[in-house]
Amino acid sequence: MALQTAPSASNTLAPASAWALVPPLGNLDAYITAVNRLPLLTHEEEQRYARQLRDDGNVDAAGRLVLSHLRLVVSISRQYLGYGLPHGDLIQEGNVGLMKAVKRFDPDQGVRLVSYAMHWIKAEIHEYILKNWRMVKVATTKAQRKLFFNLRSMKQGFKAGAVDADTHRDTLSEREIDLVAEQLNVKREEVIEMETRLSGGDILLDPAPSDDGEQAFGPIAYLADAGHEPTAMLESRQRDxxxxxxxxxxxxxxxxRSRRIVEQRWLQVNDDGSGGMTLHQLAAEYGVSAERIRQIEVAAMKKMRKALAEYA
Structure with missing residues (x-):
């Protein structure tokens, strides 16, 4: 009976479509096990598929390049598990970076795809971490992003090398801040600012009620400015x-006569802070009784309220 030889890497990629090798959907452990079993490409195979993609736009060749490097994404994504984000999401973003690398890969550059793709995979994972690690971005510029990842890595190194209890604190000491600034070639103030951002956390402005139904206290209680609420602003403008x-x-x-009486009774203010003329003073000026002045004042105020209502 003839002996059967073991299939080579090229033979294992024999299906007409490379995507036929994609493992079926399942849990994350099953996915990682499946991609680790996918065969690696030889240098010659990688060059051939890369040229087919570049010259002919062969999608099947692109699929073979991507599939053979899925294990690389899994390996790189494990380095970022300390950020508290789901491993599956890190792998997914890394796969996006891998596909971008495959699309831009030039086989004539003289490097293997694995070396070229590492940059793109890490870039996509970095972007995902910065967008999702906190609700508010902790790093926006290129320099801040570099400082963010390097500072976290160096802090873990400081903790691992700590020999006394005092160095196990979460914040950096003055000596450690100077060391980070020197090694990363940044200003000391930038290290302190990033350290402050890293040590902070997200706080709900309006927390949900507790289990007993009581409203929890949150920053919204003292951050709200009622004076700038649209309705209050319209009312204030109308009053003015x-x-x-x-x-x-x-x-x-x-x-x-009615205008003078109203102005003297309600709108006149003397230099000493006292009001205008009294009912008896106005009565003496117009030669009538104080009661008559009061009646004229009441009628004038009623007429003014009507005019104000029409104006409003």
Whole structure:
């Protein structure tokens, strides 16, 4: 009976479509086990498939390049598990970076795809971490991103090399801050600022009620500015208009005697802080009784309220 020889790496990639080798959906452990069993490409195979993709746009060749490097993404993603993000999401973002690398890979550059793809895989994972590690981004510029990842790595190194209890604290000491600034070639103030951002956390502005139904206290209670609430701003603007143009319009609706009585009784302020003329002083000036002045004042105020209502 003839002996059967073991299939080579090229023979294991024999299916007409490379995507036929994609493992079936399942849990994360099953996926990692499956991609680790996918065969690696030889240098000659990698060059051939890369040229087919570049020259002919062969999608099947691109699939073979991607599949043979899925284990690389799994390996790189494990380095970022300390950020508290799901491993599956890190792998997914790394796969996006791998596909971008395959699309841009030039086989004539003289490097293997594995070396070229590492940059793209890490770049996509970095972007995902910066967007999802906190609700508010801790790093926006290129220099801040570099400092973010290097500072976390160096802090873990400081903790691993600590020999006394005092060095196990979460914050950096003055000596460690100077060391980080020197090694990363950044300003000391930048290290302190990034350290402050890393040590902080997200706080809900409006926390949900507790189990007993009581409303939990949150920053929204003292951050809210009622003065800038749209309704309050409209009401304040309307009051200002009534106090200026509205009063002037209402006074114009009065006759000369009624206007003088209202102005003297309600709008006149003397230098000593006292009010205007009294009912008896106005009565003596117009030669009528104080009660008559009061009646004219009441009628004038009623007419003014009507004019203000129409103005508003």
């Amino acid at each position: 208009m009534l106090a200026t143009d509205g009063i002037a319009t209402a006074l114009d609706s009065l006759d000369a």
